[in-house]
Amino acid sequence: MDSNNTLWKRKYVFAMMLSTLCMMCSCCNERDKEILWKFKEGVTDPSGLLSSWKQEQDCCQWKGVRCHNITARVIHLSLQCDYYDPVELVEHDNYYLQKCLTGDINLSLLDMEYLQSLDLRFNDFATISSDSTVNSSTLNYIDLSYNKYLSIKSLQWLSRIPSLEYIDLSHIDLHMETNWLHFVTVLPSLVELHLDGCNLESISPSLGYANFSASLQVIALSGNSFYSEMPKWIFNLSSHVHQIDLSSNYFMGQLPNTLPNLHSLISLQLHDNYLNGSIPDWIGQLHYLTTFEIDNNHFSGFFPTNLGNLSSLDTLTAHRNLFTGVVSERNFAKLKNLKFLSLVLPYITFDFDPLWIPPFQLDKLYIGPLHPTLPQWLYTQTSLYSLIIENSEFLLEAADNNKKFWRFTSTIQHLDFDNNTIEGDLSEVVLNSSIIELTSNNFKGGLPRLSSNVVFFQLYNSSLSGSISHLLCHSKKSNNKLQYLDISDNNLSGGLTDCWMNWKSLVYVNLGGNNLSGSIPPSMALLSNLTSLHLHENNLSGDISSSSLQYCRSLSILNVRENSFSGNIPKWMPQSIRILQLRSNKFIGNIPSQICQMPFLIILDIAYNRISGHIPKCLNNITAFVDMHYSTSWIFYEFFDGGAFFIYRDNLILLVKGQQSNYDSSLKLMRVVDLSSNNLTGTMSPQLFSLSQLHFLNLSHNRLTGTIPKEIGNMKQLESLDLSKNELTGEIPESMSSLSFLNNLNLSFNNLRGQIPSGTQLQSFSELSYIGNADLCGPPLPKNCSNHGDDTKASGENDDDDDGDESDFLSCLYMGLGVGFASGFCGVCGAIFFGRKCRHAYFRFLYDLRDRFYVLLLTNLNSFH
Template structure:
């Protein structure tokens, strides 16, 4: 015993000495260091993530590198980008965010023989290269996920790492890898496989068995392109499998009727597919199942009652299906651990015993449709933080019941009622939830009152009436947290009220589609955080150029279309402005040059006003209109709660190509200038047509003159151009034929002339694009240009040459005419007024007659 203690103590002392020695001197293995530096050479590091990777320093001290305490060999390499915000990425949809490392992943990293884990996730790598055979025997964890621009043609190299247990390649393009399933099945130690959002297409649906190792526990194939039946091999995996995620694909068909070999399954996610048929009975036998998510499919038949036996179930998501029949307390009999329940189908009826008390306490509930009353057991859910009720017709029999519901709802953090008809006067309600969405309902009365806890309040497309002062002026507190207010598309009337000083946290305000009137109140000047203001489609008036909005220096969206605002276009708009929509008002004056100092501007819409003067030549100073690499980050609102976060983006209705369209997630890609239906004069400068990133340009119904500049060919992204009903002259420039994205064109009712450039897409538009130009010819117009060949040819010269040549010909013809007249009358005068000239003239005629007679007789005799 003593000898063993002595040996142990010696080993411990030796380890401590070695550890101390490593702290004093550089202990990094030179071969590992060489491999890491070679990797660094192949990448670009704009954020300086590898700034500590220097030759003279110990590589064990480099950022992201972890070495063994004793051997000092590299065992973990973690270079996940610290600057990547997942929430922001979800908002942007396209991952435009600045990440860290770009370039090439050199697989020689795997030659570090003691490397156990490699994490290069959330970067911008584009390629993988290999200078080695990749034969690692220790590596058990590899994460290359969320390198969205990384495309791999083969995963064969992974099969040479038999020790791999965890693989995450989510959000990598694997479309070209058709043999991915084989390479995964040859890994004997694989425990977890994540291939979410990889653009995979082949899943071998007819394969009965996939020979995964018996150690496999998690398989995630969410959001791919599997257009097939559910694969048979999925349901024949090892009984040790715990989680299967096949959601958000294109799977069709039905679940198998026979009980699969998945006795230990804890999570089955099939939502967002095209699955149909009934839910098989074997689902009710999975005693360890905690998550069952089948929402947004086409499952039908009765909702199975045996699901009520799954005592381990905590998440049941089944909304968006076609279930029929009655759902009652029998369907939830033993679900004592249930925390999340969502169940919705237009063909089911909920019929609960009013005395039933559930065995569970829910955190989240989404249920629809309910009729005619709310189930009484709802009021027993004291832990509920998220309640969503949709597509229901609920009637409170008395005001007391109405008050009971709103009193109960005040304890819920996230409250959503949509497409419901609830009787009762909403003005009597006092709302306390942090997040409230009451959309597309049929509420009566006026607006409710809000507590200072409300952060997000959306109450649009209902039938509420009265003044907004009932909501905004009841509170005299300065600690209100409200950031998002949407009361659009109701029947609200009166003024904008002057109580905005109590709501300084507001970032988004939408009061559009009501009957509001009056001016912008002074207290709006205190909304220093306001980024989006929508006052469209009301009866508001006044001079907005001198309103209190000029103090809202964070404003990014100003939407006041279809009102009666007057005065000049405001000059005070901040440089952060992205959208200016002033159409259909009574604005006068010129377009201010300050517009050109807004680099983020993507929509300038001042159509249908009384604007005069010239179009500013400086519009090409707006960066977003000219720089193809310039990307404006979009305005979004993120709200966090106990159940996670949700995101709202701004939207806008725009008139494009003659049609109104609602732009939402694609609004940030819009580049638009609409100055139509005003009194603009002057010519269109070449600078206007240097806006190479503009998509939509409408200058119609003005009094513009001059020609269409040839620089229009620079607008390579242009999709719609409307110059109709102006006073434009000259020819259609040949450069317009290079606008390959142009799908809408209107040049009608101008004074254009000459031939429409032939052999281009300009002939693909209808006659309506060109009518009202009397001197315009060529297809698609019926007027043929061949009868005007000389004129057409002459019109090809520039206007100055045309003018000079025309003046010269006029003078020439006039001179010839005057000369002929002078000579003619000079001869006639001499004959008729001089006797001697008259006798000589007639003698000449008689002599000419005789000569002609003799010549004729001579020629006739020769023929005889």
Template sequence: MCSSLKIHCNEKDMNTLLRFKKGVRDPSGMLSSWLPKLDCCRWTGVKCDNITGRVTQLNLPCHTTQPEVVAYQEKDDKSHCLTGEFSLTLLELEFLSYLDFSNNDFKSIQYSSMGNHKCDDLSRGNLPHLCGNSTNLHYLDLSHNYDLLVYNLHWVSRLSSLKYLNLGGVRLPKEIDWLQSVTMLPSLLELTLENCQLENIYPFLQYANFTSLQVLNLAGNDFVSELPSWLFNLSCDISHIDLSQNRINSQLPERFPNFRSIQTLFLSDNYLKGPIPNWLGQLEELKELDLSHNSFSGPIPEGLGNLSSLINLILESNELKGNLPDNLGHLFNLETLAVSKNSLTGIVSERNLRSLTNLKSFSMGSPSLVYDFDPEWVPPFQLVSISLGYVRDKLPAWLFTQSSLKYLIIEDSTASFEPLDKFWNFATQLKFFNLVNNTINGDISNVLLSSEHVWLASNNLRGGMPRISPDVVALTLYNNSLSGSISPLLCDSMKNKSNLVHLDMGYNHLTGELTDCWNDWKSLVHIDLGYNNLTGKIPHSMGSLSNLRFLYLESNKFFGEVPFSLNNCKNLWILDLGHNNLSGVIPNWLGQSVRGLKLRSNQFSGNIPTQLCQLGSLMVMDFASNRLSGPIPNCLHNFTAMLFSNASTYKVGFTVQSPDFSVSIACGIRMFIKGKELNRVYLMNDIDLSNNNLSGSVPLEIYMLTGLQSLNLSHNQLMGTIPQEIGNLKQLEAIDLSRNQFSGEIPVSLSALHYLSVLNLSFNNLMGKIPSGTQLGSTDLSYIGNSDLCGPPLTKICPQDEKSHNITKPVREEDDDDDKSEVYSWFYMGMGIGFAVGFWGVFGTILLNRRCRLVYFRFLHRVCDFVIRKMISIY
């Protein structure tokens, strides 16, 4: 009898689900049970009402397992997730209350119904009339569909019963009316639009109709404004607001009820600026406030001390000034207080913390902030995490009373860590500790490091290698004064298997050969031993590191050939062996994952192997200052990564996951661009083959790399012309072809490279007129050593310009003045010469001819006699 009364799926609901399935690609068969012959209430992810048989829940999130080590540029593996179109035909399920398709891989939203009738075109902002009734939907989660592009949220506004909306990670770059849509949801309790590329936060709007909202997460967007006041006035009649114009209607009443029910407000990682408004202190129910990583200025408002319910207050990484308000110490429920990386001043003492009995996480540090704690003070709290910056003199004594502490960060401090034995013993309880840019000045050769993550960079640590336990996952000893051999660290036997993933000991004074004990460290993903004094050959045992992605051995004294065993490192992304004494030929067996290959300043010889053209992911190819010869391969256009123009933002690295926390480690490669060395955080598309013995012409295929940003072929024996195809390299910022044997004219297409800021064509056999263009006329140093070049910026006038100058030179007012000045100069010069010639012509004749002299003096005598007689007669 029970079997005969069993309720089956509603046929209308089943047809709606089948229409949805048509637009979905299902690579792993998640929807394989969605078949017409089966009861849809038994389909995967579908739940029905036990009485009516109507579909009430769709729960199909994609579960992805994240490996312990994740590369930045590697997305979660979603090859098994649902993809394709997400059709809003699901909104026709009248009794649907729960909808979760989070963490899938949908690409677009289909706004129109796929049934016999069509709903209005929601993409134009119209509200649907024929798409069914979805007034029962309470929960909607499409978060972490990172490639899902949504043009507007107008379709959300009709879900009048919605209480939970999470679109975090969905792309909404063109949505300017998002607030208008979500404020039409009177029952909304939680709204998450994190990392959605939103730009409009309605800075001039004063009210928003969120009468029930408790959680608002707008972190990680592109808001550029001061904090809008509607966040405070989260309640009003929506009919009085014109959101499309970002202004208030004149009929707006003077007062509205403010329930101030908001409990969580996340606005971190935006571009918000101006002072933090004091009205935030009136959000009486607020428990979590995160305004970190913005550009807020001014003091921390006193009003925040009124938030008696506040649990987490995060204001770090802003531009806040002034003292830490005393009344923050009255927030008895506070568990997290983070105000580091600001410009705070004044004194911090036990007075600020003594009432915070529930404090678990504390972060503080500004250059002008002074710590003044009583050395006998014992806090009423036990911290799990603490971050201190700019500590002077001594570390606070109460720090060593924190027996529950697991995470410790001390940065930019001149405090004494002595006695060091006490500090290192205290550190054994920590899971993670980060000491960066301090003045520890201690010998760590006898120290046992046992934390999972040990970060000891730029502290002037001395002595030999420390000992590490098998629990250590990441070890950074970068930029210290460590010396001696690396062997004690790697070759001392361990009782248990090593878990070390990250090893960074660059910029120290290490000496000796590179140990051959790498077989016991197969978990390593990142090795940096650059800028030391290590010598010898690269050991073959490094080839056993099958997980290795980043290997930096630059600026040491290694010699010999690159061992073929590195061929086993199939996952290698970055190989930096620059500035050593390595020899032999360029390795041609590298795995296809390589993104950066730097071999500059070694003794490599022979040709550039054509096998390198198989490295489609290669972005940095730096073989400068070697002894390479022969032609440049004509297959470099196979570097497909160099076809894209977003390389300057291509950040590489990896994230090490732990059960309680994760650590992201940025990697990259040092590049010589525009005559200077750049940091290693980002990768640029760069080819540098300078200072070799390469010959022949440059293959045209190299000009097909449209994303190339820097090209340096200088100091070789290359010949031929520079083709017009060089204008295809629209992203080029620097080009150096100097000291070769290039001939012909400079192509006009070079003047169209608008990003070009460094150009060097000097010491070639180029001829003709230099094309006009801002990029090409900045300095004549780019063209010296080309005797047949002419035109600006060179002083040499081209023959065609000189002829036109003489024939058709235009007359300007300035030129007319110059011409007049020139005429007057010649006139006065002629007068002077004429006077001199006339004078010496007459006077010289008188002096040299006797008869002329007698006639002349007789004439003078008569003139004088005549003048004397006239004067006598007058008187």
């Protein structure tokens, strides 16, 4: 025994000495260091993630590198990017606020013979390569998830790492890998497999068994492209499997009727598919089940009562299915651990005993439709932090009911009533929840009052009337936390009130779609955090060029379309501005050159005003119009309700391609310049057509002259171009044929001439895109450029009916020419007596009349060929 103790002490002393020695000198293994340095040389590091990796330094001290305490061999490499955007992450779109590691993942990293874990998630790698045959016997953890642009053709290299226990390749493109199931089933130690959002298409639905490791506990395959029946092998996995996530795919069909070998299942997520049929009885026998999510499918039949036996169930979401029948307290008999219940079922009737007291205390409830009253058991849920009621109809008319209900909700952090017919007067209510969404309801009276606890308040499209001062002027406190205010699309009237000094935390304000009048109040100058202001579709007026908004230096979105604002376009816009929508007002003067100093501007919409002067030549100084990578991140508003983050993004109605559309998630990608329906004059400079990232350009209904510059061919992203109703001359430049994305074109009613460039997509547009240009010819116009109209002669072989038709047409033509001559003569004479503006307008009318007669002539002559 003594000898054993002595030996142990010697080993301990030796280990301590070795550890101390390693701390005193560079202990990094040279081979490991060489492999890591080679990896660094193969990547681009714009964010400086590898700035501590220096040759003269011990690699065990490099960021992300962890070495064994005794051997000093590299055992963990963790280089996940910290600069990701949580909003984009949720939507799987543009993940990053700042780029991290880009380039190539060289699998020679796995040649570090003691490496146990490799974590490179949230980077921007594009490829995987290997200079050696992957053959690791120690690696048990690999996470390459959320490398947005990474595409892997084959996973065969994974099968050569038998020690792997954890694999996460989520949100990497694997669509070319059709044999992925084979390569992961041969791994004898696999415990967790995460392949969410990988564009996988093949899942072998008819395969009866997949020979996964007996140790497999988690399989997550959500967000792929499995257009198939539910795979049979899923329900024949090992009894050790704890979690199955097949959500957000395109699975069809029904669940098996027989009990699968999944007795240990804790979480089953099948939501957002096309599954149908009834819920099989065996679900009620999964006694360890804590999470069961089947929402957004086509399940039908009676809602299963045996779910009420799952005493371990914590989360049950079944909303938006086709269940029928009655749901009562029997469906929840033993669910003592239930915390999250989601049951918005349009064909279900809720019939609860008014005296029933549930065995659970919910954190979150999502329910509907409820009618004609609220279930009484709801008032027993004193732990609720989130209450969502949809598609319901109940009365809160009685004063006692009204007070009881709103008093109950005052302790709930997140209150969301959407698309209901809740009849009740809010004007005497004080709301206290942190996040409040009361949209598309049928409330009566005026606005409620808000406590200082409210951070997010959304009450649009809910039939409210009265003044906004009732909401904003009641509080004299300076500690209000309100950041997001949306009371748009109601019947509110009166002025904008001058109580904004009490709400200095506001970052988003939307008062659009009401009947508000008056001017911008002085107290709005105190909203120093304001980033987004929507005042559209009201009766507001005044000169905003010198308004208090000039002190809102954080402003990024200003939307005042369809009001009666006047004066000049403001010059005080901050450089942070991204969207400037001033259309349909009474603005006058020139377009200020200060607009060119707004590098983030992506939407410039000043259509339907009285703007005059020239188009600024400096628009190409707006960086977002010429650089595709500029201004792609977006403003978002993130709020925490106590249980989850809620993310809201701006939206905007734009008139593009002649249609009004609401843009939300894609708004940040739009590049729009709309200067139409003003009094702009002068020529279009070549610089205007160097806006290579612009998608929509509308300069119609102005008085622009000169030719279309050949530089228009630089606008490679252009989808819509409208130059109609101007005084443009010259030929259509050949370079326009290179605009491959162009799908909407209007050059009508100008003075363009010559042949429409042939052999291009310009012939794919209808003749309406070119009418009103008397000297234009070539397809799609009926005028032939080579014959100059000679092809309109009759062949002499037409029958009598054709001669009669042509005679009638010529009679009408001569009559029209006579009317045209008389009109022109009167116009010339009248010009002597008319003022300058009337004279110009009258001549433009005559030009339009001439062009219309000419188009009528060509169209009818063409019909005789």
